[in-house]
Amino acid sequence: MAYTTIKKSTDYFNTKLWTGTGSSNALTGVGFQPDWTWIKNRTDANSHVLQDAVRGVGNTIISNNTDAQSAEGAGDLTAFGSDGFTVGTNGRVNGSGKSIVAWNWLGANGTASNTDGSITSTVSANTTSGFSIVSYTGTGANATVGHGLGSAPTMIIVKNLNSTNDWNIGHPALGWDKRLFFNTNPESSGASWNSTAPTSSVFSIGTAGATNTSSNTHVAYCFAEVKGFSKIGSYVGNGSTDGTFVYTGFKPAFVIMKRSTTGDTASWYTYDNKRDSFNTMTKNVFPNLNNAENDDANNNLDFLSNGFKIRTASGGRNASGITYIYMAFAAEPLVGDNPATAR
Secondary structure, X not given: OEEOOOOOHHHOEEEEEEEOOOOOEEEEOOOOXXXXXXXXXXXXXXXXXXXXXXXXXXXXXXXXXXXXXXEOOOOOEXXXXXXXXXXXXXXXXXXXXXXXXXXXXXXXXXXXXXOOOOEOEEEXXXXXXXXXXXXXXXXXXXXXXXXXXXXXXXXXXEEEOOOOXXXXXXXXXXXXXXEEOOOOOOEEEOOOOXXXXXXXXXXXXXXXXXXXXXXXXXXXXXXXXXXXXXXXXEEEOOOOOOOOEEXXXXXXXXXXXXXXXXXXXXXXXEEEOOOOOOOOEOEEEOOOOOOOOEEOOXXXXXXXXXXXXXXXXXXXXXOOOOEEEEEEEEEEEOOOOOOOOOO
C-alpha cells in the first residue's frame, strides 16, 4: 500500500451529474482533465458507456455486455477537456431531460511506452493516486504486462477490444487463479492471470482469450491502494440490517461491490456521494445491467467518516458468512490534518 500525498481527493477522482440536453454538451466541474470516464443514464434502461484517453475519444466499451469496442463518433463522449468532457447526442449519455452520472479518474493526461513486461504496453499512469490505463496486444501465450504504477495493483479490470469476450476482473480476495466479470455474474476459475499475483511493475496474463487473445488489443484499468484515498478489499456479511462495518480509513465518495461466491448470480452495486448526498445511501446503479438507477430504501448502506456500514440483509451485499469484494475512493482523505465527518 502506498502512502498518500493527496490532500484533495477530487483532484484524482470525481463524480459528475447532469441533465441531458439531446445536443452536444460541454460539461465542466470535474476538477481535472479525466483520462477514464464511465457514464450511465440514470433515468432509462441504457447501456453503460466507458471511454478513456488511451484508446481515444469516440471509442466506447460497455460494462453490461461483451461487445467489442465500437467507434461511436459524435454520439457518446466526444472530447476530454481541462475540467471535464463533452458528450454527444446519444440518449445513453445525453438524453434530453434525463439524469446522467459519470465517474471520472485522472491518469497521466498523456501516455508512455512501457517495456517492463514481456509485452510492450502503452500506459497512462498516475502513481500518486494508484491508477493506470494500460493498452496491450495479446500473444495467446503466458505473458506479463507493465502497468506503470510502481506498486502492485490490487484490482485489475480487462476488456478485449476486438471480440465479444467477457470483462475479466482480478482481485486478491478471489485469488489470482480466479476472475469475476462485469457483464455476467458468477466467479469462475480460469487462465486470465496465469495464477500469478501482480508485482510493483507488471501483471501476469495467461492463455484466456478475454485477457490475451493473440493479435487482439486489450485495455486494463489497474488500481493500487493508496492510504487515505483508496481501499480495495473484502468483507464477510452477517445477514442483518445492522450489517457489517467496513473500515476504509476515509469517508467514501464512491463504492463498488460484488458478492464473490462461485456460482452466485448477484449483481454488482455502485454508490456515490453525489447521487446520495446524505445517509442512508439508497441510489444504486448496476454495472452488469442496463437498468435505470434503483432507489430502494430497503437496500442501502451508510457512508461514515472512516468507512461504510451495510444497512441491509440483502444477499447481494450482506448474506451471512458470504465474502464480498469492494473498491472505494475517498471524499476526504483521513490523513494528516484533513477532517472527515459522517453525514
